[in-house]
Amino acid sequence: MRTLVVGAEALLVEVGSDAEVAALHAELLRRRDAGELGTVRDLVPAARTVLLDGVRDPAALGARITRWEVPPLAAAGGPLVTVPVRYDGPDLAEVARMWGVAPGEVPGIVGGIGFRVAFCGFAPGFGYLTGLPERLRLPRRATPRTAVPAGSLALAGEYAGVYPRSSPGGWQLIGSTDAVLWDPDREPAALFAPGVRVRFEEAGRG
Secondary structure: EEEEEEOEEEEEEEOOOOOHHHHHHHHHHHHOOOOOOOOOOOEOOOOOOOEEOOOHHHHHHHHHHOOOOOOOOOOOOOOOEEEEEEOOOOOOHHHHHHHHOOHHHHHHHHOOOOOEEEEEEEOOOEEEOOOOOHOOEOOOOOOOEEEEEEEEEEEEEEEEEOOOOOOOOOOEEEEOOOOOOOOOOOOEEEEOOOOOOOOOOEEEOO
């Protein structure tokens, strides 16, 4: 673990894996709720870092954090969101081929994985979901699409994700959902937030 002071009131904590990010983020939330982090306003996880904003004395807090014993995050911890999916993506057959299975087996494989939102970015409501076993990780498409439909369930590298709106993208598209990922009139606006567990359920099979 390494800490870096960022400006006058922010601290960046670097760790070695997405699992460590999830555990650290959960521990920071717990300690903030317990009043142990003082003036910290925001906690922003990313792939290998967590940013703390609103820190009165970043150097002092960084020294404290490096001495913490951060427990691993429990697999069953965090709220669960179930997302119904139609497995109708244009890359479904190619993904099945790369996995060495029939296309009809993909829904069961994906549905059996417990995903977790590691961090958010790219577009409002887009969550980077971890949980894919290494054997199922896929390359990005050689040529990105200029427009990926909203609601597309996609895979790339170690992540899964659902496009909250139409946008360019190079991930492998295996399905689609009518779930609303981002609604500014909803509280909270984002369906996916860091720490939320996600399961994909084949539409009509629930």
